[in-house]
Amino acid sequence: MRVIAFDPPTAGVDAPRGRVIFVGAGPGDPELLTLAAVAAFNECDVIVSDTVDLLDLLQHASIHVAPDVMVTSLNQLTGGFPAAPSERADLVCQAQAGGRTVVRLVPGDPFLDGGAAAEAAVLARRGIQFQIVPGVSSLTAIPEYAGAVLGQADEVCFATVLDESFFEAANRRWDTVATLVFRTRPALLGRLAQAATAAGRVPGEAVLVVRGGGTTEQRTALTTLADLPAQGEGAGEADLQVVIGQAAAGYSSDLDWFESKPLFGWRVLVPRTKDLVSPLVTRLRSHGARIEEIPTISVEQPRNPGQLDKAIRGLVEGRYEWVVFTSRNAVRAVRERFDEYGLDARSFSGLKVAAASSATAEALKAWGIDPDLDGGPEGTLAGLAAAFPEYDPARNPINRLFLPKADIATEALLATLGEGGWEVEEIVAYRTVRAAPPPAETREAIKQGQFDAVVFTSASTVRNLVGIAGKPHAVTVVAAIGPATANTCEAHGLRIDVVANAPTGLALADALAEYAESRRAALLAAGEPVTRPSQRRGRRRQVR
Numbered sequence: 001m002r003v004i005a006f007d008p009p010t011a012g013v014d015a016p017r018g019r020v021i022f023v024g025a026g027p028g029d030p031e032l033l034t035l036a037a038v039a040a041f042n043e044c045d046v047i048v049s050d051t052v053d054l055l056d057l058l059q060h061a062s063i064h065v066a067p068d069v070m071v072t073s074l075n076q077l078t079g080g081f082p083a084a085p086s087e088r089a090d091l092v093c094q095a096q097a098g099g100r101t102v103v104r105l106v107p108g109d110p111f112l113d114g115g116a117a118a119e120a121a122v123l124a125r126r127g128i129q130f131q132i133v134p135g136v137s138s139l140t141a142i143p144e145y146a147g148a149v150l151g152q153a154d155e156v157c158f159a160t161v162l163d164e165s166f167f168e169a170a171n172r173r174w175d176t177v178a179t180l181v182f183r184t185r186p187a188l189l190g191r192l193a194q195a196a197t198a199a200g201r202v203p204g205e206a207v208l209v210v211r212g213g214g215t216t217e218q219r220t221a222l223t224t225l226a227d228l229p230a231q232g233e234g235a236g237e238a239d240l241q242v243v244i245g246q247a248a249a250g251y252s253s254d255l256d257w258f259e260s261k262p263l264f265g266w267r268v269l270v271p272r273t274k275d276l277v278s279p280l281v282t283r284l285r286s287h288g289a290r291i292e293e294i295p296t297i298s299v300e301q302p303r304n305p306g307q308l309d310k311a312i313r314g315l316v317e318g319r320y321e322w323v324v325f326t327s328r329n330a331v332r333a334v335r336e337r338f339d340e341y342g343l344d345a346r347s348f349s350g351l352k353v354a355a356a357s358s359a360t361a362e363a364l365k366a367w368g369i370d371p372d373l374d375g376g377p378e379g380t381l382a383g384l385a386a387a388f389p390e391y392d393p394a395r396n397p398i399n400r401l402f403l404p405k406a407d408i409a410t411e412a413l414l415a416t417l418g419e420g421g422w423e424v425e426e427i428v429a430y431r432t433v434r435a436a437p438p439p440a441e442t443r444e445a446i447k448q449g450q451f452d453a454v455v456f457t458s459a460s461t462v463r464n465l466v467g468i469a470g471k472p473h474a475v476t477v478v479a480a481i482g483p484a485t486a487n488t489c490e491a492h493g494l495r496i497d498v499v500a501n502a503p504t505g506l507a508l509a510d511a512l513a514e515y516a517e518s519r520r521a522a523l524l525a526a527g528e529p530v531t532r533p534s535q536r537r538g539r540r541r542q543v544r
Helices: 035-043 053-059 085-096 117-125 138-146 164-168 186-198 228-232 279-286 305-316 328-341 358-366 381-387 411-419 440-447 459-469 483-491 505-525
Strands: 019-024 046-049 070-073 101-106 129-133 156-161 179-184 206-211 219-224 240-245 267-273 290-300 322-325 352-355 400-406 423-434 453-456 477-480
Touching (some): 019 085, 035 101, 046 053, 046 085, 053 070, 085 101, 085 117, 138 156, 138 179, 138 206, 138 240, 164 186, 179 186, 186 228, 186 240, 206 228, 219 228, 267 279, 279 290, 290 459, 305 328, 305 400, 322 328, 322 358, 328 358, 328 423, 352 358, 381 411, 400 411, 411 423, 453 459, 453 505, 459 483, 477 483, 477 505
Parallel strands (some): 019 129, 046 101, 156 179, 267 290, 267 453, 322 352, 322 400, 400 423, 453 477
Antiparallel strands (some): 179 240, 206 219, 206 240, 290 423
């Protein structure tokens, strides 16, 4: 993706016109994006968001923005100055010129929250085709993220208050409505409280204020109408949610489901293969974690790709009895070659296929291949070697197997297979290269204990993270996907807190969440405040 400012269309040139898709971003949680929103991101030419922060949604694993898509925001295009609907429409017209499809990303719902109606009306008058992809409204969603029950209120009034002009309208029935819900800005809280009391509401009335709603930065405060202006102090400029009246008075922390997630607000470091998108990240986010991924390994083509090509031809011609995949990267390397040759999974018909781990098996199944053998509960090469059958001439007409692998040693597996009577053709399908070091501020955050946890999915991610960024601080919780990875952590002087009970990313994320829950319970039982590991850098960690 690249950020760009648009030049206006050349005067007098009759160029084809594109279309504009107003997409509601929801309250901030990428999991609440609609399927229509994801499809719009995947097919557009340009993305213009209200703010830079909204563009963080594009990092979600389900969204695939093409590398040549132009990405920018209104505050970048205007230099940070607010723009009127006609001015926003001018920028969008420039963006869609030449037949481009533009996604206009707005917070919440385009009409209810995002204030896009006036902008869309200008586009309509100019003959620009547009469509609306509704989003989950922040006015209704964020109170639910905070645990406020709007459905039990006698009457609810919703309003978006983003400037002083809102207060110029007269005859507001604020004194008779049971619950008022506002999306507003910190600087307007004093004016909002003044208007509410002037309309007849009681200064001591309950008020719920939610900052960063729907994100791992969410913080909920219960206050009163009289003390509402103080909530704007130090709150920055980001919009917040205000609930006044009956729903706030009935607020119970028992329904605070979002901020009580086990990893809520935890800053979790995920060392990973450079281009790997893992279910681990999605599951960690579902537990409330803030994820920072650091590439530690880059997967590259083998130095001699001709050997792999020759092996694939042999596979198609029936040269092998088994194909043994040691990793999902091996699956991907072979699959990419298949795609280049115009082949598909049907070429494996009649072959037996083995997968070293469940992650490798999942990659095969996504290709349409159900493996005949795997590496057992631990998902290791040793487990695969122990489970592999010996060659039986009466049952197997061919004793040859194809093993696509990385440029790393697999001698133990080769020895076991050879002892079992198999002739192994070991072919380097890809190379793993240590990635470049992360930025200096990230390296310092790792060393100074600013991360709450780090999750390791392989022994190589341990070695490479320590090599490019240094060892994590002692307060950082260390989680490993299995015993082999845990052993590598210990060999590098890291104390292990969590080991997944199965070698999958989902099991690793769940194990870290269970650790966090146990840690929280222990702190509460000891009468200590519940803090994140990074907030206790001055104390020694207790061994669990």
